[in-house]
Amino acid sequence: MSSDFSKLRKFVSPEIIFGAGARKTVANYARTFGARKVLLVSDPGVEKAGWVKDVSDSLEEEGIEYVTFTDVSPNPREDQVMRGAEFYREHECNVIVAVGGGSPMDCAKGIGIVSANGGFILDYEGIDRIDAPIPPLIFIPTTAGTSADVSQFAIINDQSERVKISIVSKAVVPDVALIDPETTATMDPFLSACTGVDALVHAIEAFVSTAAGPLTDMHALDAIRLINGNLEQLIANPADIQLREQIMLGSMKAGLAFSNAILGAVHAMSHSLGGYLDLPHGLCNAMLLEHVIDFNYNAAPDRFKVVAETMGLDTRGLTTPEVKARLMARVIELKGHVGLTQKLAEIGVNYADISPLSAKAVLDPCILTNPRKSSKRDVEVVYEEAL
Numbered sequence: 001m002s003s004d005f006s007k008l009r010k011f012v013s014p015e016i017i018f019g020a021g022a023r024k025t026v027a028n029y030a031r032t033f034g035a036r037k038v039l040l041v042s043d044p045g046v047e048k049a050g051w052v053k054d055v056s057d058s059l060e061e062e063g064i065e066y067v068t069f070t071d072v073s074p075n076p077r078e079d080q081v082m083r084g085a086e087f088y089r090e091h092e093c094n095v096i097v098a099v100g101g102g103s104p105m106d107c108a109k110g111i112g113i114v115s116a117n118g119g120f121i122l123d124y125e126g127i128d129r130i131d132a133p134i135p136p137l138i139f140i141p142t143t144a145g146t147s148a149d150v151s152q153f154a155i156i157n158d159q160s161e162r163v164k165i166s167i168v169s170k171a172v173v174p175d176v177a178l179i180d181p182e183t184t185a186t187m188d189p190f191l192s193a194c195t196g197v198d199a200l201v202h203a204i205e206a207f208v209s210t211a212a213g214p215l216t217d218m219h220a221l222d223a224i225r226l227i228n229g230n231l232e233q234l235i236a237n238p239a240d241i242q243l244r245e246q247i248m249l250g251s252m253k254a255g256l257a258f259s260n261a262i263l264g265a266v267h268a269m270s271h272s273l274g275g276y277l278d279l280p281h282g283l284c285n286a287m288l289l290e291h292v293i294d295f296n297y298n299a300a301p302d303r304f305k306v307v308a309e310t311m312g313l314d315t316r317g318l319t320t321p322e323v324k325a326r327l328m329a330r331v332i333e334l335k336g337h338v339g340l341t342q343k344l345a346e347i348g349v350n351y352a353d354i355s356p357l358s359a360k361a362v363l364d365p366c367i368l369t370n371p372r373k374s375s376k377r378d379v380e381v382v383y384e385e386a387l
């Protein structure tokens with residue numbers, strides 16, 4: 001066998017409808033899946049913004065029955081998933097539609113897992129632990145960042161352990177993603193910044209992941225280009241729908257990349273941090289990004305150089321340490337322009353928290369594909385740098 005062949009790689013993705021008005025096709029897809037009754041999952045904020053009614057009106061117009069479940073908090077919790085699964089069974093639903101950001105979408109995935117497989121949601125933590133296929137999932141994201149609408153990840157907050165657990169399985173890739181940039185117009189600037197930086201981190205971590213390959217690299221690099229080139233302008237011009245569309249496209253491509261190439265230490269550490277202090281996911285990533293780049297750089301200098309060039313930096317004639325310094329400076333500059341300049345200490349992390357945070361981070365599945373092997377002590381040092 002020739003050693004010239006690439007390593008085997010797989011790529012999974014939902015059917016994607018991308019563009020303004022995509023959400024309006026929801027009833028058509030629900031009908032295609034033989035919907036008897038739809039469970040519509042969302043959260044109070046998205047409901048207030050009008051997107052739940054928008055979707056339920058579409059279902060009503062087509063005469064499709066539905067019940068609505070909006071008992072979902074930011075960083076969705078195991079008890080919310082279990083209540084949602086009970087609600088799904090009680091109402092004899094057979095299709096799940098989620099509208100919202102990462103929280104309702106991850107909760108909807110959890111509801112699907114438990115309703116088809118029984119048991120307790122936290123028992124499905126890890127990679128490929130789901131046996132029975134879950135009900136059809138039709139997802140309509142209203143933020144541009146999380147990419148739960150295209151990914152094989154579901155992140156649930158384990159309240160007793162104060163940590164977010166990752167469920168990774170092809171079973172939780174939605175059947176259909178209706179990605180409609182119009183829905184992101186109701187995001188405030190802080191949420192736009194957090195979700196946009198999250199998407200950038202998805203793309204960078206996917207590109208330097210040990211599981212990266214030709215099926216994901218093109219999506220990761222496109223995403224870096226789109227987000228690096230448009231996010232700062234979007235925060236300055238939040239009503240610009242064309243910028244929203246570019247960021248939504250970047251987020252989608254970042255999602256396709258990371259769903260298949262997995263992530264790295266930023267997400268492993270961010271899941272630990274977000275579960276511990278119930279903080280916005282994108283903010284956690286933002287506070288860690290340049291410090292993890294600093295830690296990882298020498299394990300994948302050629303890949304990081306491509307990241308730097310894709311972010312518009314001229315690397316000609318520069319040494320490796322100079323490219324690294326420029327890339328970290330650009331990341332810090334971008335974060336500053338979108339208003340994410342917090343350090344861990346400012347949001348309530350103490351030195352004493354670092355050991356338990358690190359112990360949990362090294363158990364997160366995302367650490368497995370980080371380009372540099374990371375011990376608990378390594379992770380502690382990165383948290384200390386970000387303090």
Ligand SMILES: [Fe+2]
Pocket residue numbers: 146198199202267281
């Ligand atoms: Fe993320």
